[in-house]
Amino acid sequence: MSLFLILAAATASAPPPAAAPSQTIVVTGTRLSDSEKALRECLSRHCPPEEDIKASLADAENLFVAGRYRDARDVTKASIGRNNRFRGEYPVAVSDLYRGNGRIAEHLGEVADFQLSTALMRGILGNAFGKDDARVLKADVEVGDMFAKQGQFVQARTTYDAAEKRARAAGFASIADVARVRSAWTYAMDGEIALARKALERIAAQSAPEARIGRLSSLVLLARLDRNEGKTGKASEALFTELRSVRAKRPVLLFSPRLDLPGILPEGDEAKWEADPSFALPEMRLKTGNAYFEKHWVDVGFWVTSEGKVSEPEILRGEGTREWTKTLLRSISGRIYTPSVDPDGSYRIERYTLTSRFMESVSGSHMRQRSPNVRLEFLDLTNDPAPGPSPSPAGGGQAPSPAR
Incomplete structure (x- = not known):
C-alpha cells in the first residue's frame, strides 16, 4: 500500500470474528444499497456539486470495500465529469474527488490515472489557495508520495524538500517535519540504509517541543531499521519511553517479517524493499493475463x-485465488507493534489487492497489457478512534510510513 496513501481509510463492512467478553467491537458504515440510493436521489434532483461529490465518494467507497473496483472508479470518474467545472468554486471537494479516484485507480493498476489525479488534486488546491497554504503543502507531500511509489526517489526527495522549506517558512512545523522524515525514508526505500539512518538520527536528535512529530516519526523508522537488522537498539527504547508519555491509542507498526509470495520472483535489489518493514513489496514478476488482476x-x-x-489473523472475505494469502497471514502473525494503553488491545482490518500496472504501449500491439511486475497494494480499513496526538508516521489509509 506500497507506502503512501493519505486519504482517510474506508469503513469496513465485513464483521470481525467473535471477541472475548471484555472486547467489544462496533462496526459502523452505510450499506451499499443505501449509498447507491442516496446518489441516485441526489442526481435526480440535480443536487449541488458539493452534495454530488459527497454522495459519489460515499458510494465509491462502499463499492471499493465490496471489491467492485471498476464500478467504484466509474462512479468517481462520472462525478469528475459532472463537477470538474466547479473546481474554482469548490476546490476542496473537487480535489477530494480526484484524490479518491487516484486511490481506486492505483489498486486497479491504472498508474497513469493515479498520477494524473494526484497532480490535478494538487493543482486545484494550489490555484485556489496559493503555494503556502497548509492544504497545498499537504498535497505537495502527497505528490512526493506518488513519486516515491513509482520508484522515482530523487524526484520524491526534491518534492519533499521543497515542501519542507515552504512549510517551515510559513510556520507549519508539523507539515515540515512530515516532509523531512519522508524525504529521509526514501533513502531506505532505495536501499541506501546508511544514508537513511544518518538522516533519521539527525531528526531524532531534536528535542524542541515543536519538533516532536518529526522526532517520534524518525524514532519509529529507526526502530524498524533496528528490527530488520535483528537488534533492539536505543531507538526502540527511546521510542517506547516517548510513546508511554503520549499514550497513543493507535498501535504503531515496528516490524513485519519479509513477505515472499509463492511463484513470484523479486525483481531487482531486495534491500530496497526489505528496508521497509511495513507492506511495501517490491515489484514482482508474474507472467499472466490481464484478467487475473481484476x-x-x-x-x-x-x-x-x-x-x-498479533493474535488470530484470518481472512474475512475476498475474491480470486488464495495461494498467495498463506504467506501474507504468516507475515502478519509475526509483526511487532508498539504497546497499547488499552488492556484489550485493538482489532485491525486491512485490504490487500494483488495487481499489476498497465503498460500504455506494448511493442507490436495496440492493446494495453499488464506489466509483468506484480504489486500488492494495501489499504487500512480500520475505523480508528478520533484523531488526537499521534506518534505514528502514518495517519491514514496506507501501511505505516513516514509521518503522515
Whole structure:
C-alpha cells in the first residue's frame, strides 16, 4: 500500500470474528444499497456539486470495500465529469474527488490515472489557495508520495524538500517535519540504509517541543531499521519511553517479517524493499493475463494485543485465488507493534489487492497489457478512534510510513 496513501481509510463492512467478553467491537458504515440510493436521489434532483461529490465518494467507497473496483472508479470518474467545472468554486471537494479516484485507480493498476489525479488534486488546491497554504503543502507531500511509489526517489526527495522549506517558512512545523522524515525514508526505500539512518538520527536528535512529530516519526523508522537488522537498539527504547508519555491509542507498526509470495520472483535489489518493514513489496514478476488482476483481493482481520503482538489473523472475505494469502497471514502473525494503553488491545482490518500496472504501449500491439511486475497494494480499513496526538508516521489509509 506500497507506502503512501493519505486519504482517510474506508469503513469496513465485513464483521470481525467473535471477541472475548471484555472486547467489544462496533462496526459502523452505510450499506451499499443505501449509498447507491442516496446518489441516485441526489442526481435526480440535480443536487449541488458539493452534495454530488459527497454522495459519489460515499458510494465509491462502499463499492471499493465490496471489491467492485471498476464500478467504484466509474462512479468517481462520472462525478469528475459532472463537477470538474466547479473546481474554482469548490476546490476542496473537487480535489477530494480526484484524490479518491487516484486511490481506486492505483489498486486497479491504472498508474497513469493515479498520477494524473494526484497532480490535478494538487493543482486545484494550489490555484485556489496559493503555494503556502497548509492544504497545498499537504498535497505537495502527497505528490512526493506518488513519486516515491513509482520508484522515482530523487524526484520524491526534491518534492519533499521543497515542501519542507515552504512549510517551515510559513510556520507549519508539523507539515515540515512530515516532509523531512519522508524525504529521509526514501533513502531506505532505495536501499541506501546508511544514508537513511544518518538522516533519521539527525531528526531524532531534536528535542524542541515543536519538533516532536518529526522526532517520534524518525524514532519509529529507526526502530524498524533496528528490527530488520535483528537488534533492539536505543531507538526502540527511546521510542517506547516517548510513546508511554503520549499514550497513543493507535498501535504503531515496528516490524513485519519479509513477505515472499509463492511463484513470484523479486525483481531487482531486495534491500530496497526489505528496508521497509511495513507492506511495501517490491515489484514482482508474474507472467499472466490481464484478467487475473481484476478480482484478487482479501480483507484480513486480526487483534493487536496490548503487548504489541498479533493474535488470530484470518481472512474475512475476498475474491480470486488464495495461494498467495498463506504467506501474507504468516507475515502478519509475526509483526511487532508498539504497546497499547488499552488492556484489550485493538482489532485491525486491512485490504490487500494483488495487481499489476498497465503498460500504455506494448511493442507490436495496440492493446494495453499488464506489466509483468506484480504489486500488492494495501489499504487500512480500520475505523480508528478520533484523531488526537499521534506518534505514528502514518495517519491514514496506507501501511505505516513516514509521518503522515
